[in-house]
Amino acid sequence: MSDKRQGTNSGQRASRRDFLKAGIGLGGAVAAGKAFAAEADPAITEVQDWNRYLGAGTDATPYGMPSEHEAEVVRRNVRWLTASTESSVNFTPLHALDGIITPNGLCFERHHAGVAEVDPAQHRLMINGLVERPLVFTVDDLKRFPRENRIYFLECAANSGMEWRGAQLNGCQFTHGMVHCVQYTGVPLKRILDEAGLKTSAKWIMPEGADAAGMNRSVPLEKALDDCLVAFKMNGEALRPEQGYPLRLVVPGWEGNMWVKWLRRIEVGDMPWHTREETSKYTDLMDDGRSRRFTWVMDAKSVITSPSPQAPMIHKGHNVLTGVAWSGRGMIQKVDITLDGGKNWQPARIDGLSLPRALHRFYYEFTWNGEPLLMQSRAVDSSGYVQPTKDELRAVRGLNSIYHNNGIQTWHVTNSGEVENVEIS
Ligand SMILES: Nc1nc2c(c(=O)[nH]1)N[C@H]1C(S)=C(S)[C@@H](COP(=O)(O)O)O[C@H]1N2
Ligand SMILES: [Mo]
Numbered sequence: 001m002s003d004k005r006q007g008t009n010s011g012q013r014a015s016r017r018d019f020l021k022a023g024i025g026l027g028g029a030v031a032a033g034k035a036f037a038a039e040a041d042p043a044i045t046e047v048q049d050w051n052r053y054l055g056a057g058t059d060a061t062p063y064g065m066p067s068e069h070e071a072e073v074v075r076r077n078v079r080w081l082t083a084s085t086e087s088s089v090n091f092t093p094l095h096a097l098d099g100i101i102t103p104n105g106l107c108f109e110r111h112h113a114g115v116a117e118v119d120p121a122q123h124r125l126m127i128n129g130l131v132e133r134p135l136v137f138t139v140d141d142l143k144r145f146p147r148e149n150r151i152y153f154l155e156c157a158a159n160s161g162m163e164w165r166g167a168q169l170n171g172c173q174f175t176h177g178m179v180h181c182v183q184y185t186g187v188p189l190k191r192i193l194d195e196a197g198l199k200t201s202a203k204w205i206m207p208e209g210a211d212a213a214g215m216n217r218s219v220p221l222e223k224a225l226d227d228c229l230v231a232f233k234m235n236g237e238a239l240r241p242e243q244g245y246p247l248r249l250v251v252p253g254w255e256g257n258m259w260v261k262w263l264r265r266i267e268v269g270d271m272p273w274h275t276r277e278e279t280s281k282y283t284d285l286m287d288d289g290r291s292r293r294f295t296w297v298m299d300a301k302s303v304i305t306s307p308s309p310q311a312p313m314i315h316k317g318h319n320v321l322t323g324v325a326w327s328g329r330g331m332i333q334k335v336d337i338t339l340d341g342g343k344n345w346q347p348a349r350i351d352g353l354s355l356p357r358a359l360h361r362f363y364y365e366f367t368w369n370g371e372p373l374l375m376q377s378r379a380v381d382s383s384g385y386v387q388p389t390k391d392e393l394r395a396v397r398g399l400n401s402i403y404h405n406n407g408i409q410t411w412h413v414t415n416s417g418e419v420e421n422v423e424i425s
Contacts, residue, residue: 091177113212132197186231218272253328287398327381341374
C-alpha cells in the first residue's frame with residue numbers, strides 16, 4: 001500500500017511525485033502566463049494512433065468504466081483511522097469532481113460491519129410497533145407505490161472530525177470527503193406508514209438495517225412524515241451494495257448515520273430508543289462535560305475542491321477556483337471567497353441546480369501571479385445562517401468534539417503552486 005492512501009502530509013509528497021511522473025511538472029516551476037492556449041501546439045499537427053486505428057467494439061465494456069487515465073480518481077481510505085476496513089470509512093475524491101452529482105462508484109462508504117450482501121428476492125421491509133396493521137413488504141411490493149425522484153446530499157456527522165484540534169489531513173478528499181450527492185428514486189416514507197396506519201400515540205420511528213451491525217436510530221415522526229424516502233435507486237440505477245442495496249432510508253439534510261442502509265424494519269414508538277448510535281456515538285461532548293444529543297441537522301458548510309492539496313495550481317494567469325457548498329436547512333444562498341485569508345471577500349458564482357439539501361457547485365475565476373494565497377470559502381444558506389470559522393465553533397463546542405465540524409477551511413497556496421491544509425487565526 002503506497003503512503004499516498006494515508007492522506008497525510010507524506011501522502012501529499014507521494015501524489016506530487018505522481019504528478020511529476022505524469023509529466024505535469026510541478027517541481028517549483030509553475031507554467032508561466034500564456035493566456036488560455038498556445039497558438040502553435042505540435043499535438044494538433046501530429047496524427048496520433050487513436051486517430052488512425054479502429055477502437056474497441058461495443059461488446060468490450062458491458063458496464064462502462066472511466067478512462068484508464070482517470071485511474072487515480074478513486075475512493076481512498078486513511079489507514080490509521082480505524083482498526084479494520086469493515087468498521088471504517090473511505091472518502092469521495094471531491095478534488096477531481098465537478099457539478100453536483102457524485103458518480104455512484106465514487107460515493108464515500110461508511111459501514112459499521114462491512115457491506116451486507118443482500119439477496120433482494122429474500123429481503124423484506126417490516127413495519128411494526130404503534131401501527132394499526134403491522135406489514136411486511138417485498139422489494140417489488142414497494143415498487144408498486146407512487147415513486148419520486150429527489151437529489152440530496154448525505155454527509156456523515158464525522159466529516160471533518162479529524163480537524164477539530166487543528167489542520168491534519170492534506171486533501172479535501174480526506175478533510176471533507178464524507179459527503180456525496182445523488183438522485184434517489186424511492187417511495188415517500190409517509191405513504192408506507194399510512195398504509196400501516198399510525199396509532200395516535202406514535203411519535204418516533206426506529207429504522208433498522210439488515211447488516212451485521214443491525215444499525216438503528218430514533219427518528220422523530222415529524223421528519224419521517226415530512227420528506228423521508230425509502231429509496232431503491234441512485235442516479236437512475238439500483239442502489240450500490242455499499243449504499244444499502246436493495247433499500248435505504250433517505251433522511252434529507254440530517255446526519256448520514258440516520259440514513260439506515262439495507263433497511264429491513266421500521267418500528268413505530270412513542271419515545272426515542274436511545275440506541276448506541278445516539279448515546280455513546282453521534283453525540284458531542286462539550287467542555288463542561290455535558291453532551292449535545294440529537295444534533296440531526298447538518299449545518300451549512302463549503303469547501304474549495306480545486307485548487308486543493310491533491311489538485312495543486314499549475315498555471316499562472318487565468319485560473320478557475322471551484323468547490324461545493326451545502327446546508328441541511330435548505331438551499332445555499334451565496335458563497336464568498338477570499339484569497340488573502342479573510343481580508344477581502346468576493347462572491348462566487350453558483351452554477352447549475354440550486355436545490356434544497358443538495359450540493360451546490362460554485363466557481364470563482366481569478367488571475368494568479370505566483371504570490372502565496374490563503375484561500376477560503378464561506379457559505380450562507382437560505383435561512384440566513386453563515387458558515388462559522390473553526391475558532392468560532394471551538395468557542396461554543398470546545399475541543400472534545402468529533403462530529404458536526406462545519407468550520408471554514410483554509411488552503412495555503414505556495415508560490416510554486418502547492419496547496420496545504422492550514423489554519424489561520
Ligand atoms: N445499516 C447501516 N446503515 C448505515 C450505516 C451502517 O453501518 N449500517 N452507516 C451509517 C453512517 S454512519 C453513514 S455516515 C451513512 C453512510 O452512507 P454511505 O455509505 O452511502 O456513504 O450510512 C449510515 N447507514
Ligand atoms: Mo456517519
